[in-house]
Each structure stands twice: as structure tokens, then as C-alpha cells.
Amino acid sequence: GAVVSQHPSRVICKSGTSVKIECRSLDFQATTMFWYRQFPKQSLMLMATSNEGSKATYEQGVEKDKFLINHASLTLSTLTVTSAHPEDSSFYICSATDRQYSYEQYFGPGTRLTVT
Amino acid sequence: DAKTTQPTSMDCAEGRAANLPCNHSTISGNEYVYWYRQIHSQGPQYIIHGLKNNETNEMASLIITEDRKSSTLILPHATLRDTAVYYCIVRDNFNKFYFGSGTKLNVKP
Numbered sequence: 001g002a003v004v005s006q007h008p009s010r011v012i013c014k015s016g017t018s019v020k021i022e023c024r025s026l027d028f029q030a031t032t033m034f035w036y037r038q039f040p041k042q043s044l045m046l047m048a049t050s051n052e053g054s055k056a057t058y059e060q061g062v063e064k065d066k067f068l069i070n071h072a073s074l075t076l077s078t079l080t081v082t083s084a085h086p087e088d089s090s091f092y093i094c095s096a097t098d099r100q101y102s103y104e105q106y107f108g109p110g111t112r113l114t115v116t
Numbered sequence: 117d118a119k120t121t122q123p124t125s126m127d128c129a130e131g132r133a134a135n136l137p138c139n140h141s142t143i144s145g146n147e148y149v150y151w152y153r154q155i156h157s158q159g160p161q162y163i164i165h166g167l168k169n170n171e172t173n174e175m176a177s178l179i180i181t182e183d184r185k186s187s188t189l190i191l192p193h194a195t196l197r198d199t200a201v202y203y204c205i206v207r208d209n210f211n212k213f214y215f216g217s218g219t220k221l222n223v224k225p
Binding site: 004006034036043044046049073091093095097098103104105106107108109110112 | 117121148150152154158159160161162165203207210211212213214215216217218
């Protein structure tokens with residue numbers, strides 16, 4: 001089956017620094033990748049949609065200058081949390097859709113970000 | 117915004133069928149219903165999806181009402197490893213998923 005990986009799985013950073021999270025589709029080409037955020041005991045919240053070679057589209061209320069998304073190839077998207085603050089601490093999950101079978105989203109294992 | 121509503125939690129005895137309901141009364145004619153589950157601190161796992169017909173795969177069955185305003189996910193023989201949060205999602209025309217609050221299924225021995 002289609003596999004999506006994320007790196008790192010856990011990261012701790014100091015307040016004010018930036019951190020980059022990678023999302024890779026390992027065995028398929030991803031037309032579109034999505035980024036979600038999940039706070040403890042809550043559901044996943046869609047942050048942005050990223051298409052290869054074009055600018056990401058952000059959901060209402062998500063700051064595009066704070067959460068920089070780059071989708072440079074059909075197998076890699078990155079999310080950079082800039083000037084992180086403790087309230088950015090969360091579980092970040094990406095998903096990808098297969099170019100040929102775009103109906104299903106394959107989810108990565110998630111990245112736990114803790115900002116101290 | 118999520119187009120689905122689900123019960124907050126359900127219990128099921130191990131070995132019995134688990135029937136998880138979902139309401140999606142505002143679903144449009146070409147929008148699909150997807151089911152995913154999430155085990156603690158992991159990414160969601162795909163289970164099944166459908167448009168209007170009932171569907172079955174090796175994991176589960178999906179029953180969609182004729183008016184498409186609700187559906188039921190059936191796990192035929194629940195095991196302890198099926199304990200998870202189950203999300204019913206309506207995929208919009210831009211292929212986006214808006215997750216609702218999901219149902220916490222507790223499978224008990």
C-alpha cells in the first residue's frame with residue numbers, strides 16, 4: 001500500500017526558533033499533500049493544501065507567514081513553523097493523494113512538536 | 117467545516133459486531149463518505165469509502181442509506197486492537213477532508 005513518512009517524529013525547540021517538518025510519499029507520486037494539526041484530545045484540523053509546484057492554499061485562520069509550506073516535488077512537502085511559540089506545540093500530520101487514484105488520502109505517522 | 121456528526125463514544129464486546137453510525141444530512145450528490153480510524157498518537161488509517169452503494173472490504177462494511185443522509189460502519193468481529201477513534205468524513209469537491217469529532221470505540225474483553 002501507499003506509504004507516507006514524516007521526519008522528524010518528535011522535535012523539541014526553543015521559543016522563537018523555526019522548525020521544519022518533512023512529509024514524503026515513499027512509493028507513489030503525490031499530486032496533492034495536506035497538512036493537519038491536532039491538539040490533545042481533539043480532532044484533526046486541516047491547515048493547508050499543497051500542490052506540487054504551486055503555492056499552498058491555507059484554511060481560514062491559519063497564518064501563512066507562520067506556517068510556511070513548500071511542495072517542491074511530487075514526493076516531498078515541507079512545513080516550517082516559524083518563530084515558534086509554546087502554543088504551537090501540537091501533533092502535525094500530513095497526508096498525500098496518489099496522482100492516479102486521487103480519492104484516498106494516505107496519512108503520515110505525525111510529528112510531535114514541543115516548543116519550550 | 118465538518119459535515120458529519122457522530123456519537124462521542126461507544127462500547128463493544130470483543131468478538132461482536134461494532135456498528136458505528138454517522139449523520140451527514142447536508143451531503144451533496146457527488147460527495148463521498150470516508151471512514152478512517154486513529155489509534156493514539158498515530159496518523160489516521162484508511163478503512164473504507166463509498167458514494168451511494170454499500171461497500172465491503174477486508175476490514176469493514178459500509179452501509180449508506182438510500183437518501184445518503186447517514187451511514188454505518190460495521191466491524192464484523194471487533195478485537196481489542198480495534199479500539200480507536202473512528203472518523204466519518206465527507207470529502208468535498210476539492211478533495212479536502214474536514215474531520216469531525218469522531219467516535220471513540222472501546223472494545224472490551
